[in-house]
Amino acid sequence: MCRNSDDKHINPEPALNGIMKGTVIVFIALVLLLLFSSGCVSAPKGSSMQPATITPQEVQPHYIIGVDGNFPQFTSKDSGGNFSGIDIDAARWIAERKGFQVQFVAVPWDNVVPALEAGTIDIIWSGMTVNKERQSKVNFSKPYYTVNQSVAIRSGSHVTMQDLYEGRLWIGAQAGSTEADWVIKNLIQTGKMPVSNLSQYPDIKTLTNNLENGTIDASIIQTPSQQRAIIKRPLVIVGTIPSQDIYSVAIRKTDPGLLAIIDDGLLQLMKDPYWLQLKQKYDLE
8 A cells, every 4th residue: 555645754763762761760760779778889988978887885794682671781771762781882882893783682581592592683792691501502702791799688687698698588580690590509409498489580670679679588680780770779788699700792603703703893892992981981890
């Protein structure tokens, strides 16, 4: 068939070329955007855009320290939940220098060693006396303080230390304490005093209240805490038991690394003037 000479011939190539060019430009733009967002293309010279540098924060170990919440001047917890005492300040001082964090929790003293063994707490730092029974269950740090046990009575009661040694008294001591152990070993097991004459109390405050109100004849508490407990009460210290109790920090037997850290920290503390300041602060010098 003959084509009419007036028919116009339309060439499709320019239109196709334009579409292709547009597609290529869009494609290149997308590629560049992906490259920049993934960090594969560096910023131009002089540009302020720099790749972000992430420095991971060092995570400090965190240890839970079990204490007696009513053991002045060593560890005490007030009504607001704040802890104070020479052992609290010492633990914080060592923690800061050794690079770990501490959290204090009050634990009933007769349950403090089981709590350590169970992993509920990591450290016992609360004027804990070293004895053979405890040594079989925990590791002890280097000693940092030595005390005797003292006997308090009501003023004017005429009770003597001879009455104590011969088992003629109703005696009070804190449950789980070495003072209670002393009474059991030296008076009850020797037959000098019936077991019913020993009353054990959860804390020093309750123990001292029962001495003051006449429930017991005498209380046995380690001397620094006994001196603080009887202030402004009609009570006096009648004598001391030369026990020479040694205070140390208790650690689980499975944590020798932590024990080494605490030992070194105690050595540093006791060489530092701050240790003398602490003892003076808490009337322990």
